[in-house]
Amino acid sequence: MNDMRLIERAVDMDDIKISARDVQVYYGDNHAIKDVGVDIEDKTVTAFIGPSGCGKSTFLRCLNRMNDTIDVCRVEGDIHLDGEDINARQVDPVQLRAKVGMVFQKPNPFPKSIYENVAYGPKIHGMAATKAELDEIVETALRRAALWDEAKDRLDTAGTGLSGGQQQRLCIARAVATQPEVLLMDEPCSALDPIATSQVEELIDELRANYCVVIVTHSMQQAARVSQKTAFFHLGNLVEYGETGKIFTNPEDERTESYITGRIG
Amino acid sequence: MLFALFLLVPVAAAAAYVTARQRATALSTAAGQRLHSRPQHHGLHSALWVLIAGWGALIVLTVVGEALIQRVLMARISDALPDEGPLQWNLVLSDARSFAQGAVSSEMDPLRERIAGAFSWMNGTRLWLTVLATLGGAAAAAWWTYKGITVEARARVQSETIIRRGLAVMATVAVLTTIGIVFSLIFETVRFFNAIDWQLHKFLFGTTWSPLSGVFEGEMDADKVGIVPLFAGTLMITLIAMLVAVPVGLFAAIYLSDFANHRVRAVVKPVMELLAGIPTVVYGFFAAITVAPLLRDTGEAIGIRVASESALAAGLVMGIMIIPFISSLSDDVITSVPQSLRDGSLSLGATKAETIRKVVLPAALPGIVSAIVLGVSKAIGETMIVVMAAGQGPNLTGNPLEAMTTVTVQIVALITGDTEAETAAGPAFTLGFTLFVMTLLMNMLAQRLVARFREAYD
Numbered sequence: 001m002n003d004m005r006l007i008e009r010a011v012d013m014d015d016i017k018i019s020a021r022d023v024q025v026y027y028g029d030n031h032a033i034k035d036v037g038v039d040i041e042d043k044t045v046t047a048f049i050g051p052s053g054c055g056k057s058t059f060l061r062c063l064n065r066m067n068d069t070i071d072v073c074r075v076e077g078d079i080h081l082d083g084e085d086i087n088a089r090q091v092d093p094v095q096l097r098a099k100v101g102m103v104f105q106k107p108n109p110f111p112k113s114i115y116e117n118v119a120y121g122p123k124i125h126g127m128a129a130t131k132a133e134l135d136e137i138v139e140t141a142l143r144r145a146a147l148w149d150e151a152k153d154r155l156d157t158a159g160t161g162l163s164g165g166q167q168q169r170l171c172i173a174r175a176v177a178t179q180p181e182v183l184l185m186d187e188p189c190s191a192l193d194p195i196a197t198s199q200v201e202e203l204i205d206e207l208r209a210n211y212c213v214v215i216v217t218h219s220m221q222q223a224a225r226v227s228q229k230t231a232f233f234h235l236g237n238l239v240e241y242g243e244t245g246k247i248f249t250n251p252e253d254e255r256t257e258s259y260i261t262g263r264i265g
Numbered sequence: 266m267l268f269a270l271f272l273l274v275p276v277a278a279a280a281a282y283v284t285a286r287q288r289a290t291a292l293s294t295a296a297g298q299r300l301h302s303r304p305q306h307h308g309l310h311s312a313l314w315v316l317i318a319g320w321g322a323l324i325v326l327t328v329v330g331e332a333l334i335q336r337v338l339m340a341r342i343s344d345a346l347p348d349e350g351p352l353q354w355n356l357v358l359s360d361a362r363s364f365a366q367g368a369v370s371s372e373m374d375p376l377r378e379r380i381a382g383a384f385s386w387m388n389g390t391r392l393w394l395t396v397l398a399t400l401g402g403a404a405a406a407a408w409w410t411y412k413g414i415t416v417e418a419r420a421r422v423q424s425e426t427i428i429r430r431g432l433a434v435m436a437t438v439a440v441l442t443t444i445g446i447v448f449s450l451i452f453e454t455v456r457f458f459n460a461i462d463w464q465l466h467k468f469l470f471g472t473t474w475s476p477l478s479g480v481f482e483g484e485m486d487a488d489k490v491g492i493v494p495l496f497a498g499t500l501m502i503t504l505i506a507m508l509v510a511v512p513v514g515l516f517a518a519i520y521l522s523d524f525a526n527h528r529v530r531a532v533v534k535p536v537m538e539l540l541a542g543i544p545t546v547v548y549g550f551f552a553a554i555t556v557a558p559l560l561r562d563t564g565e566a567i568g569i570r571v572a573s574e575s576a577l578a579a580g581l582v583m584g585i586m587i588i589p590f591i592s593s594l595s596d597d598v599i600t601s602v603p604q605s606l607r608d609g610s611l612s613l614g615a616t617k618a619e620t621i622r623k624v625v626l627p628a629a630l631p632g633i634v635s636a637i638v639l640g641v642s643k644a645i646g647e648t649m650i651v652v653m654a655a656g657q658g659p660n661l662t663g664n665p666l667e668a669m670t671t672v673t674v675q676i677v678a679l680i681t682g683d684t685e686a687e688t689a690a691g692p693a694f695t696l697g698f699t700l701f702v703m704t705l706l707m708n709m710l711a712q713r714l715v716a717r718f719r720e721a722y723d
Binding site: 064066069071094095096097098099101102104106108109110111112120121124125158160171174175178 | 526527603605606607608609610611612613614615616619623624627628720721
């Protein structure tokens with residue numbers, strides 16, 4: 001790790017995009033997330049790190065209410081997106097998810113063509129009036145996901161026929177195409193090889209210019225490489241949250257230090 | 266006697282297993298080294314050979330002996346009665362056989378008594394030969410395998426080979442049976458077409474079905490073997506049934522897989538599958554006694570004439586019968602569409618309905634189509650409900666409120682009717698063959714469609 005570079009990396013803005021307070025999540029009787037509170041900044045990459053089962057993915061899924069799809073899961077506490085409570089009765093999770101996109105651990109392209117994969121969201125939200133507009137949205141999204149050059153000649157072929165890294169970038173393109181404000185990424189590189197990983201990481205760094213990105217990762221190197229802010233979760237608690245450089249070089253909590261140095265995890 | 270012998274062979278095989286295993290164990294201990302095959306493999310090897318030798322001898326001697334006896338006796342009868350034909354000879358033989366076995370025969374004469382005596386002696390000899398050969402074969406096999414037990418003997422490999430060949434034989438039996446059925450269908454069909462001088466257009470496009478009307482004159486009237494009314498009936502009733510079964514079954518499957526919580530699912534799914542276990546005869550009288558009168562009365566009340574046996578009643582009840590097949594199979598394939606695809610769609614801000622319509626159903630399409638094809642095959646093949654609720658008259662009508670009949674019902678009517686089986690078999694087999702070709706074409710078409718529209722998710 002290049003520690004000096006981490007310390008010097010500046011955070012672009014101080015604008016709070018998501019603010020969570022006293023979040024509790026229960027799976028049946030299991031108290032999976034305890035009293036988590038965090039302020040996530042816009043135009044920033046925030047990394048959630050921690051050992052397996054620490055609740056980082058669960059907390060990520062709270063941010064676009066994907067936990068609603070799990071029967072036994074119950075979420076309490078306040079999560080505000082741009083000052084609006086996302087768990088409020090009048091908030092439609094469908095609209096929320098249009099604003100908060102998500103990329104999953106395992107690439108999950110639809111069994112449709114590459115074009116249809118990317119056009120799926122825009123079509124549903126009626127973002128394009130004409131075929132030409134839709135073409136443009138698809139191209140822009142694929143370019144953002146650094147997949148355009150590889151895919152432009154085979155837009156009609158199945159998205160499932162791409163390689164693993166390309167599939168994951170397709171999923172990113174698909175998420176980007178609906179023009180979300182926040183992009184949640186749940187271990188987006190865990191199923192990829194090192195080359196594909198570095199491509200996706202570069203991409204995440206570029207996405208920071210337009211989006212608020214939250215990434216869950218198992219790899220501390222990855223967190224250090226791509227994020228400006230890091231949150232360390234342990235056993236359902238948010239142990240420490242701060243500048244990535246500080247977390248990795250000078251953590252305040254000894255659990256964070258143990259994890260970073262490889263003693264727990 | 267022979268049956269007892271048949272059961273004795275496995276007992277002998279079990280004994281051979283135990284003996285061979287013990288010997289192998291003893292040998293291993295004595296030699297102080299590991300055998301190539303473990304003791305139970307030697308046992309299995311021995312038991313398999315005992316089964317093959319014992320059952321083989323039993324079956325071969327029974328079949329060959331029977332054929333041989335038949336042949337010798339027939340030769341004697343035909344020598345004694347050179348002026349008679351095979352029909353008479355057969356009669357003599359069967360009389361002699363029943364006399365020899367102590368039953369009452371239609372008539373007796375010296376020839377019959379002579380044949381009966383010969384039969385008794387030959388049959389007795391055959392029986393003893395069979396017993397000797399079976400027990401001898403089993404004993405020889407046991408002895409030979411017992412001697413073959415050595416440290417290096419590859420009993421495991423050999424018995425695996427035997428079992429693999431046994432499996433292949435079973436698979437071949439299934440295939441050969443199917444081929445045999447198809448060939449007998451084709452054979453009878455060709456005979457039937459010969460009887461109508463290959464006027465295929467009259468068969469395929471004729472509108473009158475009354476194949477047995479010319480039977481007493483000894484000929485088939487090509488103008489009365491038109492299958493159009495039967496296929497019209499089959500298609501009409503199948504259509505009505507599918508109009509009921511596909512929407513209800515498919516929507517039930519979607520509800521169960523994507524909306525019902527697991528407690529509802531745990532109750533509803535088994536109950537629905539219970540529907541599939543009701544014998545069709547029960548559906549049949551439900552259709553005839555409850556549904557058909559209900560339709561007729563309702564029709565009367567609103568001024569529409571509904572026949573008391575109608576295609577509609579049969580089709581509706583058949584649809585209910587098919588619902589569980591479609592819902593259960595579709596539910597399985599819809600459930601097996603990965604949750605990750607649903608999550609992907611939902612996370613893009615799609616509603617549940619959009620997710621199901623645009624992602625889940627396309628991915629599950631091949632399975633749903635096979636469920637529907639299975640339903641259609643069930644509907645086409647279903648007989649009982651139609652016999653009871655839609656009648657047997659081959660009416661050519663487009664009105665579902667009239668009585669209609671189907672191909673399968675006519676096959677039943679032909680085979681169970683008063684006409685001699687020989688005569689009725691021609692039209693019946695031909696109908697069966699036509700039905701077979703039709704369902705085959707339908708299956709192929711469905712597979713083509715699926716191959717074209719499927720969205721493979723793995």
